[in-house]
Amino acid sequence: MRISTAQFYESSAANYSKNFANVVKSSEEASSLVRVNTAADDPVGASRLLQLGQQASMLDQFNNNMTTIKATLGQTEAVMTSIGNVLQRAKELALGAGNAGYTDSDRQANASELSQIEEQLLSLMNTKDENGKYIFAGSKGDTVPFSRNTDGTYSYNGDQVTLDLPIGDTQSMATNSTGWAVFQQAINTSRxxxxxxxxxxxxxxxxxxxxxxxxxxxxxxxxxxxxxxxxxxxxxxxxxxxxxxxxxxxxxxxxxxxxxxxxxxxxxxxxxxxxxxxxxxxxxxxxxxxxxxxxxxxxxxxxxxxxxxxxPDSFNATRAPGNLSSDVVTNTSISNSAAYHASFPEGGAVLKFTSATAFDLYAAPLTASSKPVSSGVLAGNVATASGVDFTLSGAPSMQAGDQFSVTVNTHQTQNVLDTVAQLKTALSTPTNNNPQAIQALNAAIGSGIGNLTSGIDQLTSGLSSVGGRGASLTTQTDINQSLVLANTQTQGAIRDSDPATVMTRLTLQQTMLQASQLAFSKIAQLGLFNKV
Incomplete structure (x- = not known):
């Protein structure tokens, strides 16, 4: 086989180019100490680096979530602590009012302070976060969680949904405590x-x-x-x-x-x-x-x-602001106990009129996919749904689409706001040294003390939940930091170069480049024309 001068030349040039490229690449690696820049450098390593990068991004998001949760828990704990102090003061006033030496004027002074406490509690329980969201409204952050009804009682307008954020591969944590769990579920000792x-x-x-x-x-x-x-x-x-x-x-x-x-x-x-x-x-x-x-x-x-x-269960029916009619519900009562216990929604209901006389009852909240639990037509000015009579004011003038929001009080639990309001009313009522009035007052004070104690216990349980989440957050933070360190080390082991290895390889490649240069120059002199 014959090898031409051109073939020698091309082979030497290719070898020189290859060695030169290797030297350039190794020089760049020695400068940056990064071994894998593209998938071509190490396909398996590049794939593993991609997975590790995704994990690093997740860990970074977990860290951001934990920062958010820490801030929220901190605010929640501070507000709950303030509420606890206010409730403790209310309990002190109730205990003092039971003193046999107290006069009507003394008790009315306590009632005046309880009135201020009631307003303070309402304000604290409707606290907003830095984003203007109500912290105790569950997932309904734009809805005022607690409102005063026309009869002086209070209603919870939020929901029971906690807002969970992931803080680990298999762990999520609630960022909030709902007003339902913390304030609405205090056991009512006077039921x-x-x-x-x-x-x-x-x-x-x-x-x-x-x-x-x-x-x-x-x-x-x-x-x-x-x-x-x-x-x-x-x-x-x-x-x-x-x-x-x-x-x-x-x-x-x-x-x-x-x-x-x-x-x-x-x-x-x-x-x-x-x-x-x-x-x-x-x-x-x-x-x-x-x-x-x-x-x-x-x-x-x-x-x-x-x-x-x-x-017996009681109800509060509130007219929707967008109703075309001005009718309101003036009275509610259970007319059929069996029907009531069988179908009336425990978590509240919505009474919606489909015409001037026909209506449907839905479980709250009302959505596009909601189905009525009962239906009926007005009998005079009374709408009977699931065993409950709703009496409308005057001659009904209902329009299709008009609706009422119905909350149910089973008396098994009691909002701390209602407890304070009831105690305030009892202390404001003079006894005039009447034995029966004094006995009724003492019973009301005993009820107030019992329910305040229950409310404080429920609040303490909520604080314990916040503290438990905080402790769990600290533990998970340590775990995530360990994972971040391991991730960084593993990425470094795959991506980064060993300086000694790179320098040894670069020295060898430079020697090979010099040799290829020398060979190329010698081969270039073997042409026939150089001998003529």
Whole structure:
């Protein structure tokens, strides 16, 4: 085989170009100490670097999320702490108002301070963050979470949704605490009521006062009391009462003292504990009263008898601002208990009119995909939906599209704002040293103290949740920092060059380049024309 001079020349030139390119590349690598600049440099390493880069971006986002959560938790904790201090002051005022030496003026002074506390609590519970979002409104950051109704009660307008942000590959954390969980779910210790059925008020004259009761054990109340209501409390004699459940069974043995009470001692308060409920009994005998006459045995129409049960659910129906009609709901009541418990939405409802007389009831919130839980037509000015009667003002003038937002109060829980408002009202009402008024006041104060304690406990639980998330955030921060360090080291091991290795390779390549230069110059002199 013959090799021409041109072939020698081209081969030497190609070898020289290759060596020169290697030297240039190694020089650049020695300067930057970066081994992988493109996928062609190391296909497997480039793929791994891409994965590590994505992980680094995720870790950076996790870090930003944790910074956001830390700021939000810090503000939430500060606001909750302030609310806790305010509630503690309200409790101190309630305890002070129960002092026997307090006059009506003293209690009214406490009520005045409670009024300020009520406004302060409302402001704190409607706190906004730096972006102008309400921090206790759940996912409805633009909606005022707590508002005062026309009857002086309060409603929660937010939702129960927490806003979660990822802080790790498999972990997310709530950035917020909802007002529903922190303030709306405080156990209501005053959720029972007693009602005198006989004798008539004129005959009684305030002689026997049985309080609504205070729940002292939720476990016993839910397990035993609720299953037997409504109860009937019958006074059999001046010293003995009996309690019968809804089936007529005698359950007096479960009452403290087996139903024995004293009809002497003036207005002294006696406590009867029954199935997790403390009932206060006051006997206010009048001058000349004979116990045997005041407490005739059943079936005398003047025998004392009370019904005892949990407070019935109540409703607040609010007219939508965009309604074409000016009608409002003036009264609500349960007309069909079975229908109510079977279909009325527990979390609130929307009553929407489809014509001047026809309406549908939806579970709140109302969306485009919502389906009615019941439907009906007006009977006069009453709309009956899922066993609840809604009475409209005047002659109805409803228009298609008009709607009402309905909230349900089951009395199982109570907003701390309602607790403060009720306590304020009780302290503002003068007793004028009337024994019955004083007894009613003491019962209201006891209820207020119990519900304030419950509200503070619920708030403490919310603070614990915030603190727990903060501790978890600290732990996850350490984990993420470790991952960032490992990611950086792994990327460096794949992407970066070893200086000694690069310099050794560069020296070898430079030597090879010099050799190829020398070979090229020698081959260039082997042409025939150089010999002529």
């Amino acid at each position: 029972t009521q007693s009602t005198m059925t006989t004798p008539t008020p004129a005959v009684d004259g305030g002689r026997v006062v049985l309080s609504n009761g205070q729940v002292n054990s939720d476990v016993t109340y839910n397990a035993k009391f609720r299953g037997g209501e409504p109860y009937t409390v019958n006074f059999l004699s001046p010293t003995q009462l009996e309690i019968r459940d809804s089936l007529g069974n005698d359950v007096t043995a479960e009452a403290s003292g087996n139903g024995v009470f004293s009809s002497s001692g003036g207005a002294a308060t006696q406590t009867i504990n029954f199935r997790g409920v403390d009932l206060k009994l006051n006997i206010n005998m009048k001058t000349g009263d004979v116990p045997a006459t005041v407490f005739p045995a059943p079936p005398s129409p003047n025998a004392y008898s009370f019904t005892l049960a949990a407070k």
